Amino acid sequence: MSSADQPFIDPSEIKLEASVAQRYKNRSEAFWAGIRDAAGAPAMVLFAGMVGFGAMGKTNGMDAWFTTATSFFMFALPGQVVLLEMAITGSSVVAIALAVTLTSTRFITMTVTLFPQFHEKDRNHGLYASVHLLAMTAWAISMREFQTIEAKHRLSYFVGLGLLCWIISIPGTILGYLLAGVVPPYITLGLVFINPLFFLLTFTEVKPWVNRIAIGLGFVLGPFFFLLDRDTSLLTTGLVGGTIAYLFDRKVLRKRAGVMS
């Protein structure tokens, strides 16, 4: 039996059986650990991003209620930016809804790659509420941390993490709205740069080669597909880049012993 025929073993499962038996005593401890972990870099990143968005809303003549409502209801910064941009340039309501939905297709695969890691008992209808807390920041952190958290505490950890990220984005947006034009541009420049930088940095922590290749292909193909058609570019880049990375991993990397994972 060649290595390609063997079922893929998640590295996290091996680790759990060996050393990390219990990282948290109970659900509430896991929840608060999620809150604590969110309070560092993730909250800083989201807060900064939302401050930038709030400022963008103000400078484009939106009212404070509307700008803040997008953060509360959508909680997806790239989608919010698309909404604002298109509303300013006078796109139709249908075009806006479609474009934003296309930007949000990443949530489908983000959910599908994160939620199966929860304990079987937690995978119920309650997830339809928790999923609103899913954004790129919480996803990136969870993908990393879940490997050392036992399955039954992962949901609590995620909810703590996501909840603080979501809550912090509201005052962030309001503050950005109030500060627009008041703070010098170089401060705003630093704030809007934190977001892409954070994701760039978390990519260095991605371990499996299949995902590393996918990231590399995303960097190369992303701008190309963006120039072809901006609305569908994320989806097409994901499908093309992801498929190539997966096939390369399956046909080449996994045939060679020692390179797996």
Add this chain to the structure above:
Amino acid sequence: MNASLQGWGLWIALAGATIGTYICRAIGVLLAKRINQDSEIFRYLSAVTYAMVAALVVRMVLMPIGLLSTVPVWIRLLICALSIGVMVSKPTHRLVPALLTGTVLMLAYGLIR
């Protein structure tokens, strides 16, 4: 500005965008119930997700809108490279220093230009 959506149109657009965004999240939950994290499809979808997220990030760095677009591309890339350098200089616990490096460098650029 006169082309922009006003009043109720704006809120209807927000409602449409919100529903679209939530539907994407909800489809994810629906599918997640049937997917085993040890399966090949899970591995495939992980690769697709990382490629999508990478495309989003490279767009934010290379083709930003607003203030960041006034910074020359090579400055943006240089600051990214330096921050990644700080990040990988030690395999663990360098996220915040690396994040601060990049942010401070960008602030400094904005200050001296």
